[in-house]
Amino acid sequence: MLNEHGGVGELAVRGPELFLGYLDPALNESAFTDDGYFKTGDLVSIGQSGAITVRGRVKDIIIRGGENISALEVENHLREHADIEDAAVVGYPDEKMGERVAAFLILAKGVSQTDLEIAGYLRTRGLAAHKCPEKLRIVAELPHTASGKVHKQLLRQRLSQPS
Template sequence: MGNEVPRGEEGDIAYRGAMNCLEYIGQPELTAAGYTHDGFHLSGDLGRMDDDGFVRVTGRTKDIVIRGGMNISVRQVEDALTGHPAVAAVALVGMPDRQLGERVCCYLVLREGHDLTLEAIREFLLGQGLAIQKVPERLEIVTELPMTATGKVQKHVLRAEIAEKLEKAGAA
């Protein structure tokens, strides 16, 4: 933490300047966890810097689904799924669940001419060595993912969408 990665490689986005807060008052542990050793604030975002110095946000460092008390790294599962030949784009979100709090929902954009089922995703991820608890329990095939102007997936939109679908179905 605190070391600059080469241009083009993904890393934690950290910044400093007049807009930063200096500390979390009365919370030294939180302050220490939120800053690098040389005073850069950790944004919680991942990104890549191009050769011209422009940064593109690629994800979140703390994007998790809490399933029955188990923290599931969304990024780990998304990274594994991007290796599937049928997957053009992927976003995982937590969907509400009465019993476990959340379950994993997978939004997929498929490559043209491909099809993919939840069972095929399960087999693929288990074959990649992922634990069964991390495997998505619902699949939503979409033509595109909602994005911000900076190219970041709007996961709050997906979470709201799946929550609404489950509520209408009486499952939430």
């Protein structure tokens, strides 16, 4: 089950192999839909072929200067850019702000980083300035975990390496 929201929604599942609930019944209300589907916390999109792509996590939040920033919100804006094939957004540590926003981008064929204009594009889409990535890394591919999720911890580690 996918609750649609701009083409990306939370994956919810049910089946005979699914556990029946938590020992603490208070946890079940937020973990299950009213009709018994388990909310996985994974944000996914469904392609035209029916393939499911994991896009992130519901609680994938960057805290910058006390403000919560949804990594998925920024990623969705970036993915709409004609010159960007895919994007992953992570927070990185900052002494002053707590965290800042970084984006790893896969560019469309024939596009170079010098052709790319991100800040103005995001402003025209109405994204608040504090949510705009302050670091950009162009990559050929995004690393994935065995379950198909973007390996964001690995991306955070890459930020500490020279670009």
